[in-house]
Amino acid sequence: MQAHDYIELVKNKEINIEQIITALFNKIDQADKDLGAFLLLDREGALLQARELDKRVKKNDIPPLVGLPVAINDNICTQGIETTAASRMLKGFIPPYDATVVKKIKDAGGIIIGKTNVAEFGIGSSSENSSYKVTVNPWDKTRVSGGSSGGSAAAIAANEALIALGDDSWSSGILSASFCGINGFRPTNGLISRYGVISHTSSLNEVEIFAKGIKDIALLMNTICGFDHFDSISKNANTPDFLSFCYDGIKDLVFGIPKEYFDYNLDLGIEEKIRESINIISSLGGKIEEISLPNLPYALSTYSIIATAEASSNLARYDGVQYGLREESDDLEEMYFKSRGNGFGSEVKRTIILGNYFLSSNYYDEYYLKAHRVKTLILNDFQNAFQKCDILIGPTSPLLPPRIAENNDKNESIQSPNAFTVAVSLAGLPALNIKCGAASLNNLPIGLQIIGHHFEEEKVLRVAYNLQKNLTI
Amino acid sequence: MIKKYITENEIENLTKLSKITLSETEKEIFLIKLNDSINQYAKLKELNTEGVPATFHLEDSTQHFHEDIVKPSLPQNVVIGMTKYNENGYFRVPGILP
Numbered sequence: 001m002q003a004h005d006y007i008e009l010v011k012n013k014e015i016n017i018e019q020i021i022t023a024l025f026n027k028i029d030q031a032d033k034d035l036g037a038f039l040l041l042d043r044e045g046a047l048l049q050a051r052e053l054d055k056r057v058k059k060n061d062i063p064p065l066v067g068l069p070v071a072i073n074d075n076i077c078t079q080g081i082e083t084t085a086a087s088r089m090l091k092g093f094i095p096p097y098d099a100t101v102v103k104k105i106k107d108a109g110g111i112i113i114g115k116t117n118v119a120e121f122g123i124g125s126s127s128e129n130s131s132y133k134v135t136v137n138p139w140d141k142t143r144v145s146g147g148s149s150g151g152s153a154a155a156i157a158a159n160e161a162l163i164a165l166g167d168d169s170w171s172s173g174i175l176s177a178s179f180c181g182i183n184g185f186r187p188t189n190g191l192i193s194r195y196g197v198i199s200h201t202s203s204l205n206e207v208e209i210f211a212k213g214i215k216d217i218a219l220l221m222n223t224i225c226g227f228d229h230f231d232s233i234s235k236n237a238n239t240p241d242f243l244s245f246c247y248d249g250i251k252d253l254v255f256g257i258p259k260e261y262f263d264y265n266l267d268l269g270i271e272e273k274i275r276e277s278i279n280i281i282s283s284l285g286g287k288i289e290e291i292s293l294p295n296l297p298y299a300l301s302t303y304s305i306i307a308t309a310e311a312s313s314n315l316a317r318y319d320g321v322q323y324g325l326r327e328e329s330d331d332l333e334e335m336y337f338k339s340r341g342n343g344f345g346s347e348v349k350r351t352i353i354l355g356n357y358f359l360s361s362n363y364y365d366e367y368y369l370k371a372h373r374v375k376t377l378i379l380n381d382f383q384n385a386f387q388k389c390d391i392l393i394g395p396t397s398p399l400l401p402p403r404i405a406e407n408n409d410k411n412e413s414i415q416s417p418n419a420f421t422v423a424v425s426l427a428g429l430p431a432l433n434i435k436c437g438a439a440s441l442n443n444l445p446i447g448l449q450i451i452g453h454h455f456e457e458e459k460v461l462r463v464a465y466n467l468q469k470n471l472t473i
Numbered sequence: 474m475i476k477k478y479i480t481e482n483e484i485e486n487l488t489k490l491s492k493i494t495l496s497e498t499e500k501e502i503f504l505i506k507l508n509d510s511i512n513q514y515a516k517l518k519e520l521n522t523e524g525v526p527a528t529f530h531l532e533d534s535t536q537h538f539h540e541d542i543v544k545p546s547l548p549q550n551v552v553i554g555m556t557k558y559n560e561n562g563y564f565r566v567p568g569i570l571p
Contacts, residue, residue: 096551189531203530229537233530236537301514312491319492321564323555332567333492341494349493350503354510356490357479370517372527377520379528428531454531 002213003068003162003220010067013057017067018050021111024069028114028160034141036133037155039074041114042081049111056109063109065223070105071161073152074115075122076207077196078102081112085198086130087120089343090324099196100231101165101207101224108223113161116151120345121200123311125172125418127151129347134404137179139444143401146176146417149208153180156210163220164210167194169201170303171421173208177433178396178447179417183464185209185217188455189428190235192221193228200351201310204303204425214465217432218242221457235455245461248469251285253459256389258293261420264398273437273446274395280470281393281463289389293381298374299423300416305358305371306426311348312355318343375426382427386453391463395420396433396447420449430457432464437473478511479504 009015025043032038046069053067072078075085077095079102084090102112119129127135127150135150137143138157145154149166153176156164166173168186177184185208192207199205207224209217221242228234257278262271282288320326320339327338344352358367385392397417416422424431429451436448448467452460479487484504488495495503553559558566 093555096547096555229539232537233532234537295520298517298520301516304510305514305517316492321556321558321566322552326556326558330567332569335567336492337494340492344493346499346502349491349495349499350506352491352493353484353487353503354507356487357483357507357511360490367514367517369527370522372529373522373525374517374520376525376528377522379531 001162003211003216004213006162007066007068007219010057011062017054017057018047020067021046021050021069021113024113024160031158031160034136035138035154035158035160036135037116037151037158037160038071038114039084039086039117039132039151040082042112045081046111046113053109053111065105065108065110065219068110068163069113069161070110071114071116071152071155071164072102072112073149073164073166074118075148075167075198076102076165077198078112078115081115083115083198084132085121086118086127086132087343087345087348088131088325089318093323095196097196100193100228102196104224110163110223116149116155116164118151118166119148120348121198121311121315122148122167122169122205123200123351124148124347125170125175125416128404129345131345136404137401139181140401140442143403143444144179146179146401147172149173149210150176152210153177153182153184156180156182156212162211163216166208166210167197167199168206168208169204169307169425170418171425171431172418173210174421174424174431174433174449175397175417177210178445179401181435181445183211183214183217183432183434185432186424186430187221187225187457188430190233191225191455191457193226193231193234195228195230200314201307202314203310204307214461214468215243215246218246218461240458242457242461245458246465247462248466250281250463250466253391253463254287254289254389255281256289256291256385256392258296258385258392258394259290260293260296261394264419266395266398267400267439268441269437269439270395270398270400270446274448277436277448277467277471278393280467284466284470291385291388291392293385293423295374295377295381296423299378299426300419302371302374302378303422303426305367306375308351308355309358309368310355312352312359315344315348315352378423379427382429390453390456390459392451394449396449397421400439400442400444400446424449424451429454430460432460434464434468435473436467436471475508475512476515477508479507
């Protein structure tokens with residue numbers, strides 16, 4: 001069942017919210033033993049809210065997300081519910097406030113059912129980097145579910161929630177959606193408030209939405225978008241009705257196919273399925289143009305320098321003083337060193353150290369400044385592309401989901417799973433993954449990435465809606 | 474060929490800057506991994522960026538100003554209560570002055 005269908009059933013009083021939420025927790029109890037998507041379930045809070053909403057429905061007081069079960073990535077603050085960012089550093093941290101997105105969902109009648117697993121502080125392309133557990137891929141439990149937001153994507157794929165939120169810095173949410181065979185949407189920077197998101201890289205972090213239907217994404221966008229003065233990049237503009245973008249027809253659009261995507265050594269079956277999707281676009285009347293993103297091969301290094309530098313600064317706040325892990329010591333400096341040394345996992349420590357290297361006066365110009373100049377070149381590539389076309393299309397990842405333990409070795413290689421998503425993050429563009437097929441050899445999902453120009457969510461959602469209707473998977 | 478950008482001495486300095494303790498095993502592993510990473514990122518040097526402006530913010534940043542009105546904030550006891558190391562409404566830390 002998709003989220004918008006569920007809400008219609010509740011509105012029509014055909015189902016009881018408490019019964020549905022109870023059944024969902026029973027399902028999670030069974031399915032999540034192997035999957036590991038959730039770090040925490042808020043059974044008591046969710047059922048209390050479900051009973052209150054059932055009473056409101058009886059009185060015809062029906063909020064827009066009435067009774068919708070939503071999973072929240074553990075990098076997003078939830079008032080009164082432990083939020084650890086999957087780090088030992090924040091074990092036991094109970095936020096005293098809700099992130100803006102969480103507050104908006106609760107105010108609209110959505111039910112927060114629990115917190116999903118994530119790479120520690122969102123660092124890494126796999127939830128293997130969580131301090132607590134590995135979330136496996138629902139299609140093949142020997143493989144990764146992606147990341148950082150692998151828990152949220154796996155929960156949707158395994159029907160453990162109808163909507164989930166993730167956080168994203170290198171479009172890794174889009175990647176997780178691809179690996180798990182679901183929809184994942186990262187809107188233009190500034191559309192969704194990031195207040196209350198535990199960010200490791202402030203210029204790149206975004207909130208992402210995971211769902212099975214395009215209308216479900218639009219439905220949630222209607223609730224969580226909007227200006228928030230607590231987020232310095234929040235866009236002060238009217239929020240459109242995103243559901244109105246889900247209509248038939250793409251004949252007016254020109255689709256750019258970046259040729260560089262196909263220079264990579266794509267895993268078997270990916271190119272075939274992407275070409276099939278391009279043929280469907282053609283058959284629906286979309287015009288196809290080959291375009292070039294010449295600086296795409298430099299995106300990963302650019303991202304890594306910027307993200308590690310920002311992480312070394314952002315994560316400096318975890319010092320054991322105000323919240324989180326504190327290791328005992330009579331000496332203040334020693335307390336900092338021990339708390340951070342024992343609280344952070346290996347990948348996070350490596351990131352902080354590397355970031356401090358790039359920010360050192362000797363290397364600032366050579367790496368940090370250089371990366372921001374290359375970021376300009378990458379942005380220019382996209383600006384040039386969008387002068388010729390409305391939407392860019394290509395594989396979300398050059399890889400099918402790697403096996404557990406193989407993934408981390410690939411992160412920084414040419415064949416990184418994020419090779420095609422990271423440039424989109426650097427440019428702050430809206431992008432959406434849909435499943436466009438499965439590899440014939442092992443039935444693993446293959447994701448298609450739909451990229452739009454800044455604030456052209458209308459085109460991205462419309463294309464995704466039309467493609468999903470016409471793909472035969 | 475892998476170039477050694479970070480030496481044993483330099484990693485000591487970087488861990489001090491980062492205020493992080495590392496075990497000896499971690500230091501050995503990190504030396505390899507960090508140098509691998511920097512060798513990979515050095516790829517950017519291939520690109521001529523002379524005269525290219527740096528993009529630190531995607532849009533011209535707009536400062537959001539607030540009315541100068543006192544609004545409710547989180548209660549002090551709630552904020553202080555996030556750690557067990559508190560005393561008389563303050564966060565308690567080890568002595569700073571010798």
